[in-house]
Amino acid sequence: MSSAATLHGADVHAGHDAHHEHHHHETFITKYVFSQDHKMIAKQFLVTGMIWAIIGGLFSVIFRLQLGYPESTFPWLEDFLGHWAKGGKLDPEFYYALVTMHGTILVFFVLTAGLSGTFANFLIPLQVGARDMASPMLNMLSYWFFFTASIIMFSSLFVQTGPASGGWTIYPPLSALGDASQGSKIGMDLWRKYGNVHCKFSIRRFELYQYHIEPSYKRYEYDKVAINSMGFVLYCGAWRIKFSGITIRRYLIIVRQEFRYQLLPQ
Amino acid sequence: MKEFLLVALGALVFVVIFQIAKASEYVSVLKGEEKTRRQNNKINAFLLLGFLIFGLIGAWYCNELYYPKTLFPQGSSSKEGKEWDWMFMLTVIVTGIVFVITQVALFWFSFKYQEKDNRKAYYFAHSTKLELIWTTIPAIVLCALVAFGLKYWFRVTGDAPKDALLVEVTGHQFGWEFRYPGPDKVLGKKNFKLVKGRNSLGVDFEDPASLDDIHTSVTMHIPVGRPVKMVINAQDVIHDVGLPHFRMKMDAVPGIPTTQWFTPLYTTEEMKQRTHNPDFVYEISCDQMCGQGHFSMIGIIIVETEAQYKAWLATQKPEYFTVYPDRAPKMDTTKAGPLTAVVPVKK
Numbered sequence: 223m224s225s226a227a228t229l230h231g232a233d234v235h236a237g238h239d240a241h242h243e244h245h246h247h248e249t250f251i252t253k254y255v256f257s258q259d260h261k262m263i264a265k266q267f268l269v270t271g272m273i274w275a276i277i278g279g280l281f282s283v284i285f286r287l288q289l290g291y292p293e294s295t296f297p298w299l300e301d302f303l304g305h306w307a308k309g310g311k312l313d314p315e316f317y318y319a320l321v322t323m324h325g326t327i328l329v330f331f332v333l334t335a336g337l338s339g340t341f342a343n344f345l346i347p348l349q350v351g352a353r354d355m356a357s358p359m360l361n362m363l364s365y366w367f368f369f370t371a372s373i374i375m376f377s378s379l380f381v382q383t384g385p386a387s388g389g390w391t392i393y394p395p396l397s398a399l400g401d402a403s404q405g406s407k408i409g410m411d412l413w414r415k416y417g418n419v420h421c422k423f424s425i426r427r428f429e430l431y432q433y434h435i436e437p438s439y440k441r442y443e444y445d446k447v448a449i450n451s452m453g454f455v456l457y458c459g460a461w462r463i464k465f466s467g468i469t470i471r472r473y474l475i476i477v478r479q480e481f482r483y484q485l486l487p488q
Numbered sequence: 489m490k491e492f493l494l495v496a497l498g499a500l501v502f503v504v505i506f507q508i509a510k511a512s513e514y515v516s517v518l519k520g521e522e523k524t525r526r527q528n529n530k531i532n533a534f535l536l537l538g539f540l541i542f543g544l545i546g547a548w549y550c551n552e553l554y555y556p557k558t559l560f561p562q563g564s565s566s567k568e569g570k571e572w573d574w575m576f577m578l579t580v581i582v583t584g585i586v587f588v589i590t591q592v593a594l595f596w597f598s599f600k601y602q603e604k605d606n607r608k609a610y611y612f613a614h615s616t617k618l619e620l621i622w623t624t625i626p627a628i629v630l631c632a633l634v635a636f637g638l639k640y641w642f643r644v645t646g647d648a649p650k651d652a653l654l655v656e657v658t659g660h661q662f663g664w665e666f667r668y669p670g671p672d673k674v675l676g677k678k679n680f681k682l683v684k685g686r687n688s689l690g691v692d693f694e695d696p697a698s699l700d701d702i703h704t705s706v707t708m709h710i711p712v713g714r715p716v717k718m719v720i721n722a723q724d725v726i727h728d729v730g731l732p733h734f735r736m737k738m739d740a741v742p743g744i745p746t747t748q749w750f751t752p753l754y755t756t757e758e759m760k761q762r763t764h765n766p767d768f769v770y771e772i773s774c775d776q777m778c779g780q781g782h783f784s785m786i787g788i789i790i791v792e793t794e795a796q797y798k799a800w801l802a803t804q805k806p807e808y809f810t811v812y813p814d815r816a817p818k819m820d821t822t823k824a825g826p827l828t829a830v831v832p833v834k835k
Contacts, residue, residue: 287491298492315780389777395742396725396779402661403779 256366258358260347263365267339270365270372271332277376278327285320288312306384315404318387322405323379325390326413331372339368371416378412386413526603533602540595544588559732562763565770565791566750569735571640579633644736648717648749653710656719657772658689659727659740662781664772665689666708670700670806675719683723686811693808703807707788708772710752711797717749727785730775733759737775752791759791 257263284303287296288311295310306316343361347354355361378385387405388397392413400407516524555561564570601607656667656675667689669675676691676698683690691698710716720729722740730737731750738748760768772787792800809816 283495287495291491294491296491314783318777318780318782321777388779393726393776396777399725402725 256362258354258362260343260354260358260361263361264340264344266365267335267343267368270369271335271339274327274331274335274372278324278332281320281324281327285312285317285324288317315387316384318389318403319385319405319409322387322390323385326375326386329390331375335368339365374412375416378409378416381408381412383407383409385409529603533599536595537599540591544591562733562759564733564735565754565759566731566734566736566752568640568644568750569733572735575633575636575640578636582629582633644748644750645738645746648747649715652715652717652749654717654719655708655710656721657708657729657740657787658721658723659729659774659778659785660723661725661779662774662785663706664708664729664785664787666704666787667691667807668702668704668801668804669697670702672697672700676701680723689807691807691811693811699808700806701808702801702804703810704804707790709790709792709797709800711794712752712755712758712791714794715749715751717747720746720748725778726776727774727778728776730773731770731789732773733770739776755791755793756789757792 252258254262257266284299296307297310299307299312300310303312303316306313312320343355346352383404385405386392386397386409387403388410392410396402397406397410397413400410560573564573654669654673654675656669658665658667665688667675674697676693677695678690679692680690682692687693689703691701691703693699718729718738720738720740722742724742726742727740728737729740729748734750734752736748736750738746740746754762756768756770759770760766770789770791772789774782774785778785805816
């Protein structure tokens with residue numbers, strides 16, 4: 223085992239550097255914006271993730287301020303939150319919206335972008351000694367879908383009824399019925415749209431990881447090294463199962479309640 | 489204003505740190521990179537050690553400061569909750585020991601074995617024995633903790649003792665409703681299609697068992713020392729019956745009834761003396777985010793002696809007569825009806 227790890231240190235990087243010598247000339251757009259280089263894509267994820275971390279962190283500062291001083295008013299909050307903080311006191315609905323968005327942002331936009339989008343994207347191809355991801359085009363798309371999802375999510379902060387406010391776990395029926403809470407109207411719709419875009423195309427990338435890496439390492443015959451690094455890939459697989467677990471549970475609850483029980487009294 | 493100043497102060501501290509970092513960058517250029525790196529390395533080692541010491545002191549200080557404000561010092565108010573408390577303490581002790589050992593090792597090692605000229609790092613890639621040890625021991629300990637948890641969980645969610653008092657708890661946006669089975673000890677059937685007007689729970693009055701059922705809102709009366717089995721429902725979204733004093737908690741899910749039972753040990757009056765708080769009440773708090781009024785979704789439990797409970801029960805008239813007042817037998821109107829039973833019965 224330890225000999226394999228030593229191999230990893232020496233051979234892989236030598237092989238890796240050799241492959242990077244003959245690159246085509248690239249324009250600004252192909253190099254920094256629509257880049258298909260896994261290292262640049264990882265950096266894009268990193269920067270977007272950091273911006274989201276600041277936004278999500280700011281939310282938590284605002285709602286924790288109100289939580290810490292429940293009786294106090296903060297007139298300056300009204301200046302930039304408007305009717306969500308009438309008289310300088312956070313509206314309960316908006317308080318829950320902030321908590322919900324804070325959780326969603328930190329889990330799906332900071333952790334996903336930061337840990338898997340950045341580290342997995344940057345390190346795994348280097349660790350297994352691959353030239354790049356097996357499908358750089360898909361890799362690029364995964365970032366831009368993530369970016370689109372970010373825009374959709376961000377826009378939900380500016381709608382009349384406020385962003386989703388049912389907790390980041392989005393348990394139905396609170397999140398499924400517009401009557402249940404203000405945030406379950408258009409805010410929730412946008413949350414779900416983001417979910418479609420983000421989860422289907424960006425998080426699904428994890429499934430592709432396995433298929434990405436398998437051909438890559440076979441091609442370069444770094445089997446032992448790859449098996450050592452597969453621990454992390456299996457970890458990505460576990461994430462995939464976790465996410466599909468959430469989805470399956472959500473659908474099960476909806477189906478069960480739709481067909482066997484009626485939810486609200488008529 | 490004070491809060492605004494605090495936020496501004498926080499922002500200023502960030503700016504100051506940023507400026508110091510920038511300034512030190514210029515200094516390093518002037519002094520030579522290698523020398524600065526070594527110096528920084530030394531400073532970092534000391535900072536890590538300081539972080540360890542202040543971190544551990546801080547954790548202890550927070551505990552000292554906030555422990556009396558939690559519900560732990562007064563102990564569990566239910567028999568089953570005592571086991572929960574014991575299990576919690578066990579978990580805290582086990583994880584606490586691991587926490588202190590790992591943190592001390594992490595920070596002390598990085599201080600003790602910082603970069604020195606006469607020392608070279610030993611490259612240590614893998615040890616199957618070590619991996620086995622630190623995988624197996626936590627696995628066994630965690631399995632033991634989970635086993636205790638499952639044992640108590642299956643007990644309180646399983647079959648209640650035969651003499652248990654049955655209470656149906658229904659959550660809705662934003663409040664709690666309680667239904668007692670009455671003298672026949674059987675709860676009448678419910679059907680959501682029957683929710684109409686005064687019949688807010690949708691009780692099926694075709695079912696003879698429902699005729700003597702009693703319905704109260706907000707306040708639940710239970711006798712002390714007798715197991716209480718709660719059948720928990722929700723009418724709209726997911727709620728959660730959180731009973732912090734009894735160490736109980738159970739989701740209220742629409743369409744899927746859940747159960748949980750516990751044995752209260754102290755009456756509300758006894759708790760007022762134990763906690764030296766004349767306003768003490770047992771509280772049901774909704775523990776699952778359920779919408780705008782979630783924070784205000786509170787129910788009150790009044791635990792009283794068997795005699796007081798019986799006296800209270802005698803004042804309640806069946807819900808059937810509230811829903812159909814014209815069918816009610818002539819009753820003494822001075823007695824409290826179900827909906828006014830919010831006020832606790834005086835001694």
